[in-house]
Amino acid sequence: MPSRFSSPLFAEPGEVPGAARLPLALPWLVWALLILAEILSSHEVRFSPVLAVVPPLVAIAYGWPVVVASGALAWVTQLGFLWLDPPTWVGIGPLTTAIGIVGVTVASAIGSVGRRRGEARIQHMRSQAGGVQRALLRPIPPQIGGYRVSGFYQAAEHDARVGGDFYEALETPFGLRIVLGDVSGKGLAAVDATVTLLGAFREAAEREEDPAAVARWMDRSLTRRQMATGDHRFATALIVEAHPGGRLRFVNCGHILPWLVDADGARELPLPPGALLGLFDHLLTEPLGTVSHTLPPGTSLLTVTDGVTEARDARGAFYDPGRALHAQGLGACPTDVKRAVLIGLARHTGGRLSDDAAALVLARADEQTDEETAG
Structure with a gap:
C-alpha cells in the first residue's frame, strides 16, 4: 500500500x-x-x-x-x-x-x-x-497478519496532506489489529489529537490483550491532552482485531458501522454504537465490551470515515457506499472494493471533497484471487 x-x-x-x-x-x-x-x-x-x-x-x-x-x-x-x-x-x-x-x-x-x-x-x-504524513500515517503492507488490506486517504485540504482522519494496522501478539478513526474539527489541533491517538493505539495494541483496553488507553490519552491543552475535541474510532480463519473482534467508539462486501453487494454489520473517545467518563454507563463476528470466505470488510458517507453531490445528496457497491460482483479482493468506493466517491462529489475521507478494506489472505496472485 x-x-x-x-x-x-x-x-x-x-x-x-x-x-x-x-x-x-x-x-x-x-x-x-x-x-x-x-x-x-x-x-x-x-x-x-x-x-x-x-x-x-x-x-x-x-x-x-x-x-x-x-x-x-x-x-x-x-x-x-x-x-x-x-x-x-x-x-x-x-x-x-x-x-x-x-x-x-x-x-x-x-x-x-x-x-x-x-x-x-x-x-x-x-x-x-508530505514528510509529516509519511511519519504519521505510515504505509500499510498489502498483506499483513494473514489478511490483505487496501485503502485510501484523502485530505479535504489538499495542501495539508494530513487531517483529522487516521488509520493504522499492526501485527501484534494478539493478532492483527486495525484502527480507523476521525477526530472532530480540522486544522493543526486536529492533527495534534491524531498524533496523540495514533501513539496511544500503537503502544496499547502491543500490550493490551483485550481490544476494549486498547480503546480505553486511547481515551485516557486523549483526555489527558484535553486537560493539558484546553482543547476538548473528541474522536470516533473503530478497532478491529483479526485472527486466522476470519474471526474478528470489534470495539466501536461511536464510529460509522462497517460493511461486509460480497458478490451480491454490501450490507452494514450491526455493532453497538459505543462511546466517543475523549468522552468515556461522561458517556460510558457500563464496561466497554467487544463484539465478535466471522468474516466469511469471499467477503471483504469495508470501514470508512464520515468524510465518505457524508460526501454530497451537487444536489446535496449523501454518498451511500452500500448502494454504490450493489451488484458489482466484488468480495474477496480488497483492491477492487477500494477502487469501486474511490471511483464512486469521486464521481458523486465531482472530485472535490468537503471533509477528509479515508477507507480501509480487509479480506482473508487464504481467499486470495487469481488476479491478485498474478499481480
Missing part, C-alpha cells in the same frame, strides 16, 4: 477542470484581439494604450523573462499600429504609451519574481507536509 492514499481522482479544493490553462492562454488571446480591434476600428479609436495590460496578464502564469519579452512584444505592436495608421498630428500620446508599457512591464516582472518565490515556498511546505 502506498505511503499516501490520496488519489488524482480528486481535485484541489475549488479547482475547476481546465481552469489552469486559462492564465497561460489569456495574455496572448488579449494581444491577438487588440490587433484585430485596431485593424477593424476607425481612425479616431486607438487601442495602443490597452497593450499595457499584456505584461501583467503574462506575469500571472509565466516567469520574468517571458514578462519582459511580452513587454517588448507590446512595444513592437504599438510601433506596428503607428506604421499601419500614422497619426494626423504628432503628439506625446505614443511616447506616453511606450513609457507606460515599460513601467508596467518592469512592475510585472518584479511581481512575477515574487510569485515564483512564493510558489517555491509553498512547494517546500507541501514537501514538509
Whole structure:
C-alpha cells in the first residue's frame, strides 16, 4: 500500500477542470484581439494604450523573462499600429504609451519574481507536509497478519496532506489489529489529537490483550491532552482485531458501522454504537465490551470515515457506499472494493471533497484471487 492514499481522482479544493490553462492562454488571446480591434476600428479609436495590460496578464502564469519579452512584444505592436495608421498630428500620446508599457512591464516582472518565490515556498511546505504524513500515517503492507488490506486517504485540504482522519494496522501478539478513526474539527489541533491517538493505539495494541483496553488507553490519552491543552475535541474510532480463519473482534467508539462486501453487494454489520473517545467518563454507563463476528470466505470488510458517507453531490445528496457497491460482483479482493468506493466517491462529489475521507478494506489472505496472485 502506498505511503499516501490520496488519489488524482480528486481535485484541489475549488479547482475547476481546465481552469489552469486559462492564465497561460489569456495574455496572448488579449494581444491577438487588440490587433484585430485596431485593424477593424476607425481612425479616431486607438487601442495602443490597452497593450499595457499584456505584461501583467503574462506575469500571472509565466516567469520574468517571458514578462519582459511580452513587454517588448507590446512595444513592437504599438510601433506596428503607428506604421499601419500614422497619426494626423504628432503628439506625446505614443511616447506616453511606450513609457507606460515599460513601467508596467518592469512592475510585472518584479511581481512575477515574487510569485515564483512564493510558489517555491509553498512547494517546500507541501514537501514538509508530505514528510509529516509519511511519519504519521505510515504505509500499510498489502498483506499483513494473514489478511490483505487496501485503502485510501484523502485530505479535504489538499495542501495539508494530513487531517483529522487516521488509520493504522499492526501485527501484534494478539493478532492483527486495525484502527480507523476521525477526530472532530480540522486544522493543526486536529492533527495534534491524531498524533496523540495514533501513539496511544500503537503502544496499547502491543500490550493490551483485550481490544476494549486498547480503546480505553486511547481515551485516557486523549483526555489527558484535553486537560493539558484546553482543547476538548473528541474522536470516533473503530478497532478491529483479526485472527486466522476470519474471526474478528470489534470495539466501536461511536464510529460509522462497517460493511461486509460480497458478490451480491454490501450490507452494514450491526455493532453497538459505543462511546466517543475523549468522552468515556461522561458517556460510558457500563464496561466497554467487544463484539465478535466471522468474516466469511469471499467477503471483504469495508470501514470508512464520515468524510465518505457524508460526501454530497451537487444536489446535496449523501454518498451511500452500500448502494454504490450493489451488484458489482466484488468480495474477496480488497483492491477492487477500494477502487469501486474511490471511483464512486469521486464521481458523486465531482472530485472535490468537503471533509477528509479515508477507507480501509480487509479480506482473508487464504481467499486470495487469481488476479491478485498474478499481480
